[in-house]
Amino acid sequence: MSANALAPTPLPPLIEDERSVTPAVLAAMANTDNARLQEITTALVRHLHAFILEVRPTEDEYEFGLRWIAALGHHTNETNNEVVLAADVLGLSTLVDLLNNDGGRGETMSALLGPFYRGNAPDCAHGESIARSTTPGPGLWFEGRVLDVDGAPIEGATLDVWQASPVGLYDNQDAAQDDYNLRGKFATDAAGRFAFRSVKPAGYPVPTGGPVGKLLHAQMRRPYRPAHVHFIVSAPGHKTLITQIFSDTDAALATDVVFGAKKAIVGDFREHQEADPDRYPDLEPPFFTCSYDFRLVKGAPTFPVPPIA
Numbered sequence: 001m002s003a004n005a006l007a008p009t010p011l012p013p014l015i016e017d018e019r020s021v022t023p024a025v026l027a028a029m030a031n032t033d034n035a036r037l038q039e040i041t042t043a044l045v046r047h048l049h050a051f052i053l054e055v056r057p058t059e060d061e062y063e064f065g066l067r068w069i070a071a072l073g074h075h076t077n078e079t080n081n082e083v084v085l086a087a088d089v090l091g092l093s094t095l096v097d098l099l100n101n102d103g104g105r106g107e108t109m110s111a112l113l114g115p116f117y118r119g120n121a122p123d124c125a126h127g128e129s130i131a132r133s134t135t136p137g138p139g140l141w142f143e144g145r146v147l148d149v150d151g152a153p154i155e156g157a158t159l160d161v162w163q164a165s166p167v168g169l170y171d172n173q174d175a176a177q178d179d180y181n182l183r184g185k186f187a188t189d190a191a192g193r194f195a196f197r198s199v200k201p202a203g204y205p206v207p208t209g210g211p212v213g214k215l216l217h218a219q220m221r222r223p224y225r226p227a228h229v230h231f232i233v234s235a236p237g238h239k240t241l242i243t244q245i246f247s248d249t250d251a252a253l254a255t256d257v258v259f260g261a262k263k264a265i266v267g268d269f270r271e272h273q274e275a276d277p278d279r280y281p282d283l284e285p286p287f288f289t290c291s292y293d294f295r296l297v298k299g300a301p302t303f304p305v306p307p308i309a
């Protein structure tokens with residue numbers, strides 16, 4: 001038991017009406033023995049109580065809301081995290097991401113890791129294709145550089161790349177794709193350059209079979225994410241960048257169901273109607289190219305735990 005817990009605390013006044021509940025709850029938590037936890041739980045109670053006082057739910061509405069939250073847990077398992085999905089479609093995850101990674105030091109803006117990162121992607125040579133299966137769809141050449149925030153190239157940076165297929169499925173969702181299809185790891189050369197071949201990704205829906213899907217339906221929202229390629233860019237002495245580079249129409253970008261598409265990380269995907277075997281080997285027209293330079297800020301590299309195997 002801490003010294004704080006032993007300190008005498010004046011008794012709060014008894015609850016008289018709806019306005020006296022909040023101070024009573026805040027007084028009950030006043031001896032929290034961790035300043036940050038105290039700050040967070042105090043703000044949580046203040047905002048939740050303000051929400052209830054504004055919305056004035058009926059008892060049926062309140063119980064419906066509690067059942068909806070419980071259903072998030074019931075629909076969470078090894079392959080689906082409904083709690084994270086709820087946070088994503090309410091914009092919470094993107095808000096937290098922006099608070100912690102706003103790109104304000106000149107680094108590339110980050111985006112969510114997402115649920116489909118597997119880790120252990122095969123090492124690939126410069127320009128190699130990550131389409132390991134016969135994956136129908138237009139080809140893609142993606143190239144760029146990894147730079148520091150002053151524009152100096154970073155040699156030996158690693159790019160861990162993964163994406164959905166042209167029908168909007170990741171390898172682990174689609175029996176027609178080989179294991180680790182559309183996943184690969186690339187290293188930059190002395191000029192910080194990298195390049196790989198792939199197929200153009202397509203947008204895809206988030207899972208809609210649980211309580212989040214019901215909410216999206218009631219809100220008449222499309223459950224789709226715009227097409228994108230995922231990257232984890234890392235280098236010794238630099239903060240690891242987790243991001244997504246988007247390719248899609250403005251309408252699809254603006255209606256990203258998880259609000260992950262930000263202006264700074266939309267790539268310029270150009271369609272080519274003529275073959276160009278010297279510059280873009282093994283790509284039949286029509287194909288797409290995208291050039292994007294990543295910028296890393298100094299810091300300690302960290303690596304996320306893959307949410308799936």
Ligand SMILES: [Fe+2]
Nearest residue numbers: 114116228230
């Ligand atoms: Fe994705």
